[in-house]
Amino acid sequence: MERSVPLPLPVRAWSAWKNRGPRYAWHKVLRRTLGRWPDWKRRLLYADPREYWTLRGGQDYFREQEDHPTRTGRSEWIADRIATYRPTSILEIGCGYGKQLRAIRQRLDVPMVGLDFSPTQLGQARVYLGGLDRVDLALGTGARLPFADQSFDLVLTSAVILHNPPPIAEQIRREVMRVSRRFAAHNEDTDLSYNRYGYDTAAWYRAAGIELAECGPIPTEPDSAPTQFCVAEPCRR
Incomplete structure (x- = not known):
């Protein structure tokens, strides 16, 4: 499968907010910005695995996985x-x-x-x-x-x-x-x-x-x- 070209970050952020709401958009921001601080990333983003995978799952995750x-x-x-x-x-x-x-x-x-x-x-x-x-x-x-x-x-x-x-x-x-x-x-x-x-x-x-x-x-x-x-x-x- 040919890998897709990622959209600019502001476009992706707006799309996340529009299509799945503010909680999902905030979740995505944290995933993208806390890479240097894994301990904080786990505390703020992964405290509830069920919520994490519910927010992350869907079309975006599907495309991400299928592009690899x-x-x-x-x-x-x-x-x-x-x-x-x-x-x-x-x-x-x-x-x-x-x-x-x-x-x-x-x-x-x-x-x-x-x-x-x-x-x-x-x-x-x-x-x-x-x-x-x-x-x-x-x-x-x-x-x-x-x-x-x-x-x-x-x-x-x-x-x-x-x-x-x-x-x-x-x-x-x-x-x-x-x-x-x-x-x-x-x-x-x-x-x-x-x-x-x-x-x-x-x-x-x-x-x-x-x-x-x-x-x-x-x-x-x-x-x-x-x-x-x-x-x-x-x-x-």
Whole structure:
């Protein structure tokens, strides 16, 4: 996909204010101006992750992600890996606008559910995934999944656990184990930033005595990128 030329900052600010209101415009200003002060950026912008991703989600975020070829490369690689496990059903926690679900659907025709706590992300997902059979979307949080134990053959998080503070990250991991039957797959960067907490998800599974089917960096990313993809087998604990 050809990358679009960004509009001048005043034009983007006015468009943000006009189309999505003052809260979104202020949110965008903070994201653009606090880069030198990550601690303040986290306090002022990321104190409530749900609000952050609700404000950030939508058409602007969709275009931002789709304009990055590396995002697509990573998504396609992850979908290839997921397909090798031949799961019979999939839950993605924090599905965003559905990029990963769409890539997986191109390889597997199994029931899939995407869950996200951001209404704007889900609204975009309904458009992006429109017309795909057996793909359901649900509003909810990974820290308290509205599903019975072992409801899904494979549960996936893609850049989700890393965006949550430690107590919530712990709840999400335990909920993943609760609702998965065979596999828990995770794509999580391990670096620290204003909205990333730098977790080593594979180390968490090893400490819990849970076997890993695979673990390693994502080869589509630069060698210096702090990426990790791992697949755990909770049923073999």
